[in-house]
Amino acid sequence: MRNTTPKDIGSINFGLMEPEEYREMSATKIITADTYDDDGFPIDMGLMDPRLGVIDPGLECKTCGQHSGSCPGHFGHIELAAPVIHVGFTKLIRRLLRGTCRECSRLLLTEDEKEEFRQQIDQSRKLGRDVNDVTKAAIRQARKKDRCPHCGEIQYDIEHEKPTTYYEVQQVLTSEYSQRIAAAMQGGEDGERTTPDELAEETEIDLTRINEILSGSFRPRESQRKAIEKALDIDLTEEDTNKLMPSDIRDWFEAIPDEDVEALGIDAERSRPEWMILTVLPVPPVTARPSITLDNGQRSEDDLTHKLVDIIRINQRFMENREAGAPQLIIEDLWELLQYHVTTFMDNEISGTPPARHRSGRPLKTLSQRLKGKEGRFRGSLSGKRVNFSARTVISPDPTLSLNEVGVPDRVAKEMTQTMNVTERNVADARRYVSNGPEAHPGANYVRRPDGRRLKVTEKNCEELAKKIEPGWEVNRHLIDGDIVIFNRQPSLHRMSIMAHEVVVMPYKTFRLNTVVCPPYNADFDGDEMNMHALQNEEARAEARVLMRVQEQILSPRFGENIIGAIQDHISGTYLLTHDNPRFNETQALDLLRATRIDELPEPSGIDDEGEPFWTGRDVFSELLPDDLNLEFTGTVGDDVVIEDGQLLEGTIAEDEVGEFGGKIVDTITKVYGNTRARIFINEVSTLAMRAIMHFGFSIGIDDETIPEEAESRIDETIDDAYDRVEELIEAYERGELESLPGRTIDETLEMKIMQTLSRARDNAGNIAEEHFTEDNPAVVMANSGARGSMLNLTQMAGAVGQQAVRGERINRGYEDRTLSHYKPDDLSAEAHGFVENSYTSGLTPREFFFHAMGGREGLVDTAVRTSKSGYLQRRLINALSELETQYDGTVRDTSDTIVQFEFGEDGTSPVMVSSSEEGDVDVEQIADRILESEFDSEAEKEEFLGSKPEPTNLSEHADSRRIAEDVEVTSDD
Amino acid sequence: MVDVSQHELVPEHTVLEEDELEDVLAEYDIDRTDLPKIKRTDPALPDEAEIGDVIEIVRDSRTTDQAVVYRLVVD
């Protein structure tokens, strides 16, 4: 298999196949519907003819001589007894029937019109537009012609009855013309009567003729019919439909000249229109429809084979009947049946046609169904495949891992292998892996000898095999610590959903990951599962390590700031550590820093009253910062964060400082000191924060949200107040005294005012509750630091839950004129429309609970709808963008080389390197200063490089003055 | 009628001279029809622009000061 040279595809052409081509590529004609004889051998010229390819191992293909696996299979063909329409082209057939002459088959356009459309097609092709728009317009224009501009024949309407029947519709004289004329001459209820004399005069037809017509003994000619119709204002026609058989259509199409076909954008050389009517049906090779042997020895055939059996049976009956001279009606029935089977063979999900079914009632999966949809050939087998060396299991957190690492269960590590090319340098390792066998952890599962033979490593042969390993062998060893793997969580919505991690082999059954990588994956540990892929060649491993490792993804291309950073308890931890700048003794300080690189404490921050040295929280935190970091900004809590020379002098470290989405310090370290330093910083901040939060102790319970009785009664008062005001509003409304707001009706005004009043009441309740929470309340700490939750959550827990809303309004649905049967009709009060005055702590009343559930349900439905909508949108967007590529000249082009952007992103910059937030401007001067600082040891060297102070030379005493002169004169030869 | 070309969010649209156009096409090694398109009816177009003309659009850019783009006028 390896000796095939790679081929380059020059171009691909799509077109129709000529019947003769089907016959030429056919290995055999198929004439019998049977598959196997009684002995189980395939019948010659049957559907399983051995010339169509082999599927049974050991047998030889009668066409190509190869065995199953290497024989690609070969097409056969069925000679159809009568032509049938190809379902895939029904629309095009309809268009051609409508656009060409029924007599001479030429396009119903004058030469000039034809030329114009031909030019339009050329133009469309050049501009990359849809050629169909032009051809549709051409057909539309051709249809307008009543007569053929070439032969003068009258053209009729073509009606298409889905899926595959076409009629010609003619307007002919109705058989009841005499009655209709007589009725019209009688006049309607108020109409005037018309005498035959008057009619004859008006229509200029002989009176005797008129009488003959009225008696029904003479059929008026077309001109006479029109005259009578006009005179009496009636319609004397009826539709006469004439079915077009596939053979008629084929004859019609055969006569269309090539140049007319080309004017419709079809390449006549490759696709003659008559080839859309099948006379020969290709039979797919058996390799495309293998039969399977069931446990009981019975053979079960593929759906396609079943369908082909039906086609052959009907085909035979058709021929027999025709030869026996059966009546036309029977022939037509059989023809339709043949059409049905050929149609469903190609597409079994045609609207208006009952799908062909299996004996069990299951609809058959025919050609179209194999290709279409999510599980179809394209989306299911080509764009997405199942792969080896992949694993999936539940994830759980492990804060001791680096963010670059992933904990891999040992049982997974023993399945996923890496190929080692044995050399002199690693032969000892290779032997050790093999001698461990497949069961013990750093072992091996397979080896490959230099001659290409693959051997399985077993418990029995491992010792023996290990001794034989020499350079030149390949060993498939288990995953070990430090191997690089790809890790992924669905839905993979952005590039950080798939990142490379280094393996740490661990006991138990879950993948372990550091909690700081949860945001990019959007992972939590409530049962989430993730996938792992072991890389199988050196190039892939190198690429993954350089481009995909987690630390390379710290900055998000979405907004150009860090997406990885401290989360949740880390933030609470750094907040507790730095907010009040607490003091720690030596033991405590060392304990805080025990999981970091710091193993020696800095100079103490001071000496306390007992004479013991202490270290402050900010000083401990500063140990993690790069020594020359300088930063000053307004922090999460509103205070100024000041970092000078790597020392946190002032400020609280919380979300905006080290958090996940654009934490200033993390962001700066990543951009200034690089990804590796940022990885170290994030790892250390998270471990320090964990030690800090454990030092202080951090927990939350129901008591933390409970407020004194006095406060509760104050809240009750506020809410009662609000109720009174709502009541006043309603009374004013009922008295008609309420003034409407500009652009609002009175009803809307009332609703808005009530909502306003009630939301103020909720806020007031919250404020009262807040007064009773101290700064060290854990819920307050979390809200203030940005670790989790907000003051609103706290308000709802301690104060009042507040107004429940559906579609942005108070709750109005339910019964007629009221929300629940507990209220009077048209009750506008707060409680009747979903105001929850209780807090989550005090508990909701049943009615409040019900309204709350209504509001909650809306949220759930919204998210469900949003995810499915945005998922589809994303799929469309990705498919549209997937072929765009940035070229070496900086342009972005699609596969046909048309330019999409003249410069990537219209500025040629990477969104990872340039923050998209307005204040995130790149300070070029600061960067230049920093680089110069690190590049040159002395100020003098730097000056020299910058050329601001030229070094004096000893070449000439006049050198200096000459140089100054040169500077003045800009013109120079070089 | 509002003249959108005077609006601060509408960048400068000018018809490209034939010799400048040739330079552009040569620089990117493309045919005129490989350029992005703009409709003749686009209100941002200058009045003299005709089908087949190429328009130069100069946008302000936060990162590169100015971003230049070319478009072919189509019907």
Ligand SMILES: [Mg+2]
């Ligand atoms: Mg989850």
Ligand SMILES: [Zn+2]
């Ligand atoms: Zn073969």
Ligand SMILES: [Zn+2]
């Ligand atoms: Zn004709």
